[in-house]
Amino acid sequence: MPTSLTRNFSIIAHIDHGKTTLSDRLMEFTQTITERESSAQLLDAMDLEREKGITIKSHPVAMTYKAKDGQTYKLNLLDTPGHVDFSYEVARSLAACEGAILMVDAAQGVEAQTVANLHLAHAQNLVILPVLNKIDLPAADVEKCRRQLEDILAIPAEDAIPASAKQGIGIEEILEAVVQRVPAPVENPDKLLRASVFDSIYDTYRGVVSYVRVFSGSVKKGQRVKLFATNKTYEVKEVGVFTPKMTAREKLVAGDVGYVIANMKSADEAKIGDTLTDSTHPCPEPLPGYKEIQPMVFSGIYPVESSDYEALKTAMGKLQINDAAFTFMSESSTALGFGFRCGFLGLLHMEIIQERLRREFNMDVISTYPSVIYQVTLTDGSELIVDNPTFFPEAQTIQEIREPIVNVYIMVPGEYIGDMMQLVLEKRGEVTNTETIDDMRVMLSCVLPLSEILVDFNDKLKSMTRGYGSMDYEHAGYRAAKMVKMDMLIAGDPVEAFSTIVHRDKAESYGRMLAGKLKDVIPQHLFVVAIQAAVGGKIVARESISAMRKNVTAKCYGGDITRKRKLLEKQKEGKKKMKMFGKVNIPQDAFIKVLKSGD
Numbered sequence: 001m002p003t004s005l006t007r008n009f010s011i012i013a014h015i016d017h018g019k020t021t022l023s024d025r026l027m028e029f030t031q032t033i034t035e036r037e038s039s040a041q042l043l044d045a046m047d048l049e050r051e052k053g054i055t056i057k058s059h060p061v062a063m064t065y066k067a068k069d070g071q072t073y074k075l076n077l078l079d080t081p082g083h084v085d086f087s088y089e090v091a092r093s094l095a096a097c098e099g100a101i102l103m104v105d106a107a108q109g110v111e112a113q114t115v116a117n118l119h120l121a122h123a124q125n126l127v128i129l130p131v132l133n134k135i136d137l138p139a140a141d142v143e144k145c146r147r148q149l150e151d152i153l154a155i156p157a158e159d160a161i162p163a164s165a166k167q168g169i170g171i172e173e174i175l176e177a178v179v180q181r182v183p184a185p186v187e188n189p190d191k192l193l194r195a196s197v198f199d200s201i202y203d204t205y206r207g208v209v210s211y212v213r214v215f216s217g218s219v220k221k222g223q224r225v226k227l228f229a230t231n232k233t234y235e236v237k238e239v240g241v242f243t244p245k246m247t248a249r250e251k252l253v254a255g256d257v258g259y260v261i262a263n264m265k266s267a268d269e270a271k272i273g274d275t276l277t278d279s280t281h282p283c284p285e286p287l288p289g290y291k292e293i294q295p296m297v298f299s300g301i302y303p304v305e306s307s308d309y310e311a312l313k314t315a316m317g318k319l320q321i322n323d324a325a326f327t328f329m330s331e332s333s334t335a336l337g338f339g340f341r342c343g344f345l346g347l348l349h350m351e352i353i354q355e356r357l358r359r360e361f362n363m364d365v366i367s368t369y370p371s372v373i374y375q376v377t378l379t380d381g382s383e384l385i386v387d388n389p390t391f392f393p394e395a396q397t398i399q400e401i402r403e404p405i406v407n408v409y410i411m412v413p414g415e416y417i418g419d420m421m422q423l424v425l426e427k428r429g430e431v432t433n434t435e436t437i438d439d440m441r442v443m444l445s446c447v448l449p450l451s452e453i454l455v456d457f458n459d460k461l462k463s464m465t466r467g468y469g470s471m472d473y474e475h476a477g478y479r480a481a482k483m484v485k486m487d488m489l490i491a492g493d494p495v496e497a498f499s500t501i502v503h504r505d506k507a508e509s510y511g512r513m514l515a516g517k518l519k520d521v522i523p524q525h526l527f528v529v530a531i532q533a534a535v536g537g538k539i540v541a542r543e544s545i546s547a548m549r550k551n552v553t554a555k556c557y558g559g560d561i562t563r564k565r566k567l568l569e570k571q572k573e574g575k576k577k578m579k580m581f582g583k584v585n586i587p588q589d590a591f592i593k594v595l596k597s598g599d
């Protein structure tokens, strides 16, 4: 077989190091898109992604490039999500490639995410092409970055290509390196169809579109195919490539990256990492690396208006069709009524789903404090999985509780190392290794409980280091911990939505913090409102909100009826956004405020 002229590669980089800009330049250079089109930044499709400045979904692009050797190559660029919540998707996209451009901002240097991403690329045996971007910036220090590549990442420094994605410097060199150094795809000699699904989207008109990399054999319209994980068979309706728009082709062959449309009903059927094969002549084994995606973070989501329950359910169903990593189950709570227990890959994923419910479906929702999954061994020897404080067992029945832990890599300027170690300690973690990266920075390797980095760890790291610190993490199993359930009592009644599972040593400080926050967001009532944090029967923190005196209409002396009506209407409006808990009205945004704002 002649050597294939196809090259499959992706770009890995720390957030903001210029991945999207480089992708645009590569597409312009190869005339895949025009300059005008690129300003729309085709790769980052969702508004939310653009707003948050991060890439969530992978959008592959096929380019044609006439290289200096005179040959015309087919280059497939696979974009990877830029956030740890989606590291499984990153790994699956990388597995669909033979090489990766490792992009480093020459003014910033190597970051924690660069290290973590490189681990992922090495795990897939990819050829790494280092690119030092933003050399147009006065602060760019190419030589220093070359040393970092050698010292930290063990990448030969002379391989690095200096570039400016913004000014279009080094683009041709990068394309030549892709052609010369990224290996051509090699097909399995048995030529049976093996295509790995590295992403899938739901299109309202076409149903599920699976993004695939064909490793061997071929796939075309009308063929009957099978997916390994579900063992379901389908008839292929269309295959094609991304130019970057979806463009139908007669067939996809070994080495190709493209899409397959079969009649699947939800994204859940096309599981990321699964292998597609021919149903009459299947390959004996699926491609390696498939894992069922497990949510890591759980939270309750409830409609503010209980009558919106069905609409919320429909909205969640629609989101799930497109996002198999999001799970939801009905649950009810005395405080919040009927709602859903939802599972997410991480906190960013959770934020995205909540935002989409609000924006795309106009849903007014309340979310409860996020929780991780705890493993509990009871005194009778039975095992329990708890992801919801409501189902936390009675203290006296618990033999041992284990919580999920993560390995965290933190890179900070040397001067902040003391503060950083303090923060890790506060978060119940330990530093296992410190390594000097260059004359400026150190890398701390730490072990931390996942629950402690969920909410504000990254924000704290950023503010502590004035934006210069960076972190990344990977899951590292479970470890025993003394966790307890803490309830918040408002005017004597527990409000389940604020119940949390916390470490025993932190219950008091956490309770105080939560009570303080609630004091700020719950309005005054006609009576004194007590806010208490309780563990078991014991109150560990308390606050109180003094009583309100005035009646809003008191000033109106019956004279001006329109003004009175207006006031009452305003009050009604205000009431609508409140929820009654026992005798106390809690504004819906209290839940969000308490959940979101840092300490």
Ligand SMILES: Nc1nc2c(ncn2[C@@H]2O[C@H](COP(=O)(O)OP(=O)(O)OP(=O)(O)O)[C@@H](O)[C@H]2O)c(=O)[nH]1
Binding pocket: 013, 014, 015, 016, 017, 018, 019, 020, 021, 022, 053, 054, 055, 082, 133, 134, 135, 136, 137, 163, 164, 165, 166, 167
């Ligand atoms: N000066 C300069 N700025 C650049 C260069 N490349 C990218 N930028 C800027 O850096 C910022 C981040 O670039 P993006 O391409 O959005 O970064 P990204 O890596 O795709 O970000 P994520 O999608 O969050 O991973 C933008 O403001 C770009 O204009 C460059 O070569 N020089």
